[in-house]
Amino acid sequence: MTTEVRRQAAPAEPGQIIEMAWDPITRIVGSLGIYTKIDFKKRQVVECYSTSSIFRGYSIFLKGKDPRDAHFITSRICGICGDNHATCSVYAQNMAYGVKPPALGEWILNLGEAAEYMFDHNIFQENLVGVDFCEQMVRETNPGVWELAQKTEAPHAKDHGYRTIADIMRALNPFTGEFYREALQMSRLTREKFCLMEGRHVHPSTLYPGGVGTVATVQLFTDYLVRLMKYVEFMKKVVPLHDDLFDFFYQALPGYEKVGQRRVLLGCWGSFQDPEVCDYDYRTMEKWGRAMFVTPGVVVDGELVTTSLVDINLGIRILLGSSYYEDWENERTFVDRDPLGNPVDQRHPWNQTTIPKPQKRDFKGKYSWVMSPRWYDKRTGQYLALDTGGGPLARLWVTALAGLVDLGGYIKATGHSVKIRLPKTALKPEVEFEWKIPKWSNALERDRARSYFQAYAAAVALYCVEKALAEIRAGRTKTWSDFTVPKEAIGCGFHEAVRGVLSHHLVIEDGKIANYHPYPPTPWNASVRDIYGTPGPYEDAVQNTPIFEENGPDKFKGIDIMRAVRSFDPCLPCGVHMYLGDGKELQVVHSPTFGRVP
Template sequence: MATIPETLAHEAQKKRTLVEMNWDPITRIVGSLGIFTKIDFQNREVAECYSTSSIFRGYSVFMKGKDPRDAHFITSRICGICGDNHATCAVYAQNMAFGVRPPALAEWIINLGEAAEYMFDHNIFQDNLVGVDFCEQMVKETNPGVWDKAQSTPSPNADKHGYKTIADIMTALNPFTGTFYRETLAMSRLTREMFCLMEGRHVHPSTLYPGGVGTVATIQLFTDYLVRLMKYVEFMKKVVPLHDDLFDFFYEALPGYEKVGLRRTLLACWGSYNDPDYCDYQYKNMDAWGKKMFVTPGVVVDGKLVTNNLVDINRNIRILLGSSYYEDWQGKETFVKKDPLGNPIDQNHPWNQTTTPRPQKRDFNGNYTWVMSPRWYDERTGDHLALDTGGGPIARLWSTALSGLVDINYVKATGHSVKINLPKTALLPEVEFEWKIPQWSNTIERDRARTYFQAYAAATALHFVEKALAELHAGRTATWSEFKVPDDAIGCGFHEAVRGVLSHHVVIRDGKIANYHPYPPTPWNANPRDIYGTPGPYEDAVQNTPLFEENGPDKFKGIDIMRTVRSFDPCLPCGVHMYVGDGRTIEVQHSPMFGAAGNK
């Protein structure tokens, strides 16, 4: 017999009115991401959320049988945004499989290229795509009360960035007309040039290979990079305080806004920027050289560091089918039973995955997306954790801060924060920024971390330029090491794509690729409910999020939902693939969201 509280709860649930509202595709990103929700307007919250993607490409299928030396060229085409991240990670996996260690100068060049990519992509996404969600036009349309308050709220850091009020910042973010919006576009050109200096072209590097790079290293090369870098460093001295003012204002103007996009702190970082003094690409030493990365790998659960051991991170990755359109591979071939250290490798590990697509009708009570459900197995609890990357920067900074291992001229991890020192530039003095571990893993803090990581990337790039020049001055100018492709081998590469964790897993047999699986950040973030019913991070962050938008159902734009999804920096090509079948157009709809024409 039901108790009185149970009966009342049931009655309350029965009377709850839910309105279905969908955004498909989400604008200002690459790919076919759909967010399907049920909204409780009476209580101003999202009741249910489903993250979907409707395309399948199958890189893991057609990589089989290919020459392993081509892996980086092929996999860079997974994405037209962060293809160089894939190429770099593939090269890391190739280096391990081939048993080759590149010269130090080559590693510094790769690090400089990746630092430029972080600066470029975070810059353009934060201020030309995410920034639109916080601009004057958007705030006026969704929260006129907030706009009114912004007009009378002074900017605490106006002396640093030049905008007197919060409303001035919002106006400066207006697409194509805003002064700050246009300034960031110009800066993105500089950072793309920086990348091309190091790796030939963006976004598919032409001088990056297993064993090193083909870049001709000269004093002029690094000077040209440094000239552009110092302009970016000066720009960051304005950008960080500007975004702090904007994001802090939202907490002040909308009490409770910290709950928007809030989810349990389950963060993943696979590490970035190898140190050639320590990294030999041998699996047996991976824990040691992983901890020497200039972005420290780590799994953060409930705000605490569970591990920063890359071997543990690797062997506990599990790929679950969840609510996705694939056939199970249990009982099929096991490619790797044990890793090189003798640790057992699960059948659901990427080394053992077999991808067999099974197209079907979307069913939110069953299967509804092409994205699988990557999970990390927590040996302490036996849980399969739905880790997220938070868009990349919040996980990177959080893991690096807790580990406390990075300590170079320009950046230092303290155990509870990351200090970033930017030197004197043409117009501005030396500045120190400190990213402190926040109270929440939510929408605002994901966006704030992206700004701080731009400064972090610039600071680490200064270190890499100095190290590269030191190699040149010492006469160590080699940028490539010879190797032979083994008949049989396995390899894995761990890196941070712009949006977060990236790993490539390769199995070589008879000199050819027998199995290959890349796992970028989007599958970790955009995945559906898994076999245990656990929602994916987008779903979890949107579900139960409160709605502060002032519009009712008839004019609802879903700005709090859009800010939450875009705070993860979605980029669907990495997460899904393409399937072409028979179909027909049922209905054409135009998104009510501002910026529908501006895809990333």
């Protein structure tokens, strides 16, 4: 149930500080390694390094390609959130081509992305990270907590059906737990919803610049809605169940708020375009960015410092630090000013040149293929190691503080919370959930936000279905707008992948891609120590995390560390890249008799 732990006594204070590594971290995609030093006398992690040993090269082999292929290629960055990449690439292309999709095309795309959020958060929360809180895991790591769970009544038992916290934990047991199996069935419905809108999961076949190729009919949206309402009913069980579970951990283990806690440095790039406002013009990007149904923004120490996509874009810096690359400071500048005339930094993705430099791992020097994206806070002159809170925490936090979202009675951002209304379903009455800004940015609150955002995505989908059906009934059934590819152009797309911030930065020269850099959530969260020595979010969240596990060093599972890391919803394919140099030509020679019938 956990990755094999490698143990080695550190030279200093033998018997107290022990080196332990989890490589690879299990129940995620990709090759994430976490290397730590743990002081078992103080019950605390004293040092942490986040590593990835795989290099891929999308920014390299996209050069020279037809820009219209970018979303099909970048979709293959990940087999989990490939559609998020395709969507973000299409947003960047729409800007570069100067094309605005018809409203119906946008509603369809929004419904596809809502289905993706529902699918991915559901399967990760209930079937992957949920295992960290199941009976088997808690019995192995905290027998005392298990004993207390059996005696603790679940406050929302009438909503989710489990009388005690122990009953919830049993229901989360992999493959045998009732709730675990129910969630697997729900993941099938969510994938079906996605395929109705975008043709194929996870690499869309009907998504293009200018709109979608989906044939829009009343039947299409009815089929989606039937599945959506089953999910809505499921959410009325999911949210109170996780509230009870996570609140119990605060009660059972005083001080558990410190697990995975870091400074509140949250980034959200916004999600779900409003076709009545969005025209993909960079010069109006602030306006249509603030009209998104998830508000873009940056939160620093609880303060919302911006909701401007222009500020967000111009503040992105790619620092190298402890990653295996050569600097590109002396390489060419592709974009010196944005369409509004603002200067663009050499370390912005528009100007980045990827120069891989493989070498031996050295924790005092270079130790990972993941770079160090940072956001430059012009108020303070600091390069901030923003994290995404696993995606939902940042999305809800920014949206709540901004107070801009008000979706037809389904969602209301209040300035301090987000209210989510789910209508009456077959077996359950109408419900309103309210996610309130928490005291901490920590492991439990990242996980809690994931449940609330599943309900949020369902509510957005209900709103978008209504809007899409209104378009059809009005006879506006066009889903795609024509365009031409310019000889010279730049574009940027901003979106939220399931795990958080996603941006694609595109430069077109002579009708071909001259530069292209996608920046998903994992490079932000899994980033390494930068040139200023600032650790990345995984590293920062694990360092100083207290150890509550009852096992000693000889049987240590590292469950508190795993909960801290997995709360970010790691997905390493998006963080690392693979490159084969100039490539090799393969020739396959068939025998002349191959395949002949005797």
